[in-house]
Amino acid sequence: MIFQDPMTSLNPVYTVGRQIAEAVQIHTKASRSVAMAKAEEMLRLVRIADPERRVNNYPHEMSGGMRQLAMIAMALACSPELLIADEPTTALDVTIQAQILRLIVDLKERTGTAVMFITHDLGVVAETCQRVIVMYAGRIVEQANVIDLFARPAHPYTQGLMRSVPDRRRGRQRRLPEIPGIVPSLREPIVGCSFAPRCPVAIDICRDKTPALRDVGSSHAAACWRAEEVMGA
Ligand code: SF4
Structure with a gap:
């Protein structure tokens, strides 16, 4: 190590x-x-x-x-x-x-x-890297090969991370978009999706049920109720 x-x-x-x-x-x-x-x-x-x-x-x-x-x-x-x-x-x-x-x-x-x-x-x-696993609050929220991950991120957290990286192609930026809020405390049990309090596209089910990691493409999986919509956005 x-x-x-x-x-x-x-x-x-x-x-x-x-x-x-x-x-x-x-x-x-x-x-x-x-x-x-x-x-x-x-x-x-x-x-x-x-x-x-x-x-x-x-x-x-x-x-x-x-x-x-x-x-x-x-x-x-x-x-x-x-x-x-x-x-x-x-x-x-x-x-x-x-x-x-x-x-x-x-x-x-x-x-x-x-x-x-x-x-x-x-x-x-x-x-x-060739293969990427994105983790949030101690759980896998997305996994894909590096090309697919950058081309079509399927989880809002991954998208947020990508938006918050300076990109010279965007010219002068006054302020980088940030992911609002903070990572949840793991001392308390988390109900629903752990990213829901910070997620810009959260809906009711997100706050009640934890999304499982599921396939959203070949060798591409995400733990998000709205992964397909997020990928198409
Ligand atoms: S499951 Fe809901 S809250 Fe969690 S990342 Fe997806 S849309 Fe956002």
Whole structure:
């Protein structure tokens, strides 16, 4: 797993190499010297310059982007079948973000590891994902392949997310449309559709009955009573 904040995910009192090697030793029972060699190899794989020196750096001796690359190296060190990347680029500036996203996609193709991105950034979704699951209040509200999702979003929450992204094709915008209200508290049971208090097209049934996730196209499903109308809008 790659966590979102590389500064708090790395232990400040151990070198980066030792932390990567620790994962290798625990999972593969390799000796310390073999694990350290693997750590250096992993830093090279994620394209950190001068890996022979960097392997002995402490986290504070690296930039934020480099620390995140080290986290990716650590996550991939034991050749996982699935890599979970939880907002892996939010703490980084946009240039480093683009570099890290390209690297993750490239490594996915080279190593055969499947990648699950957890993100609020629809730009990241559009650029890196094939299949998308949109969640709201802890439940799946829509799932589709990335082309269908962006071409014909079937849930008002997905549409709201898309409208609230700046689009240069729309020219100068004074204010981005927002989704009014806040996410409901999950401490209380939710009756009906959890998005109803914020939904611009809610009707009576939405407040009484929870819509189940159902097919609205081939490989496209949504949990909305009005999904077909929403898609056609
Ligand atoms: S079920 Fe109703 S309230 Fe929920 S998203 Fe669909 S239209 Fe809106």
